[in-house]
Amino acid sequence: MLDARLFRTTTFRVALVYLTLFLVSVATILVVVYGMTATLLQNQADETIAVELDGLREHYAERGLQGLGQVIQERAAAPRTRSVYLLADGRGAILAGNLAAWPRAAKALDDWVSFDVANPEAETAVQSARAAAVALPDGARLLVGRDMGERDRFLDRVIDALVWALGLTLGLGVAGAVVISRNFMHRIEAINRTTRQIMTGELHRRIPAEGGDDELTRLAGNLNGMLDQIERLMTGMRHVSDGIAHDLRTPLTRLRARLELALIGSEDLESARAAMQDALAEADRLLGTFQALLSIAEAEAGYRHAAFAPVALAEIARSAIDLYEPLAEEKGIVISAALRPEIRIEGHEQLLAQAAVNLIDNAVKYTPAGGRIAVEVGLSEAGEPELGVCDSGPGIPGAERARVLERFVRLEGSRSTPGNGLGLSLVDAVARLHRARLVMDDNDPGLRIALRFPSLRA
């Protein structure tokens, strides 16, 4: 069934406008074709008549009125002739020809006339004819013409064809408009339906992406991407509240307990001072976690694009290596660097620096004494700028790689090392802000983790 809304869609209106334009142009073309055909046919007939008239005049000049009468009689008697002849003397008496009477329309001489004649084949009662009438020197009058029935029939056919063509165009156009609008409306309706479902809370819904690579599919793709982002943020928020519950409540409880104990048993000043110092350290750790969460939130908010500037990845890496080299050396870890200085990206310098520091911090933390860390700035195989850190630590099992990016997630075996479980979350948020990917590979042994930025040419 046709939906009434269909006729209100933009597509349908646009289709109608186009249809009207199309009809007008088709009609114009057909009218022009018709006019030209009719003119051509008439000119041909006129030429034939003129030639014949000249021939008859010659007969008249040679053999006089009598001879002309004979010639005309012969020609008029020819079977199935399409010509019309009439020879009359000065008084109007008919001398020869195949017309019963002098046509009333042909009163004036030396001019073209059109009139109706009886149809010799009697298919129809009358048909039109076209003729030229001339006065002969002795006062007689000669009329030569051709019956135009064939032309008229031809032109009638042409008109029929034109009407059909217009009708077909109109029909196909309207049908096309309906089909296109309906298809379009269905796809828009699918988007609307999904949107409404999402608004009522079904956040996991996605717009079905059908069809190849047209604008609606791209729109659906972008909307789905947006929904993914929203869902990720929502999940992120939930994780943060869970994380706050677990990771902030625990130290806060500890902090409170310490202060309480100090208050109860603060007989000697020394132990009270020690308790306060512990409490302070605990508070600082909490603030650090809090700050890390804020940084992630800021990177995720994405409004920092305004602060983007060209950044040399090698300088970012060099600075971070500089900061960690002494610490690594103390642990007996060698940091090597292969940095291509010409590689630049558009980015947020401080956040990139923080990401690089977090990556190297992790590498130093998890690489055992005597291990190796390699920092690389280069191009990936696909030509994307890349900042990579390889270590010879325990690595991250393939199944855990997505999980370590979540906030507050710390793998078994790493809980004893200091850290708040937010380092990689921040790196991931920074990556997403830069439309980069965080790629983790086996380094055999160890982990190779890299920020792979979109290629500048793309």
Add this chain to the structure above:
Amino acid sequence: MRILLVEDDAQAAAYLVTGLTESGHTVVHADNGRDGLACASAEPFDVLVVDRMLPERDGLSLIGALRAAGNGTPALILSALGSVDDRVKGLRAGGDDYLTKPYAFAELLARIEVLGRRGTAPAVATRLEVGELEMDLLTRTVRRAGRPIDLLPREYRLLEYLMRHAGSAVTRTMLLENVWDYHFDPQTNVIDVHIARLRQKIDRDFPTAVIHTVRGVGYCLRA
């Protein structure tokens, strides 16, 4: 030092006034932007400590108005807005330093003291000298008691910052900000290792140490 504190939160202000007074400074407190501007324009101060969000007139516009009037008193902005971009906005408005709430009092004090002394140091120097430690800023060489000391570029910058603020305690955060240009705290405390390295080169072969640890604050270079 004479310090003007412009802070609208009464509790925070009381805590700061007590802390700064106990550290030997004179503190004048204003609790809104308009009074703060009037105070700063009327009397000379060594350092201004200005909260960013204030009633009547916000902290950035207060500092902007002072700078426009030709008043160059060093100003430290306190703010709950802690992103790098907020900080850049604060420093562009004429602030000399930016500290995000919540902060440790020791951090604030160290920064105030560094700011307060800035006015006395010569703006353009080619040599820095602290006791028997000398730094030539043109040739980038360092000597202690006439003996040359070989430093890596980063160690040189670290020492330069310490020498420029000799006698003042500098915090780890200040070192990260000024030597590395990092406006965030790495998870691991790496600054201590750098200082240890620097000490190896500067202090090990000499009877007295010039780099001192200030507990709960950071480090101080003192002859």
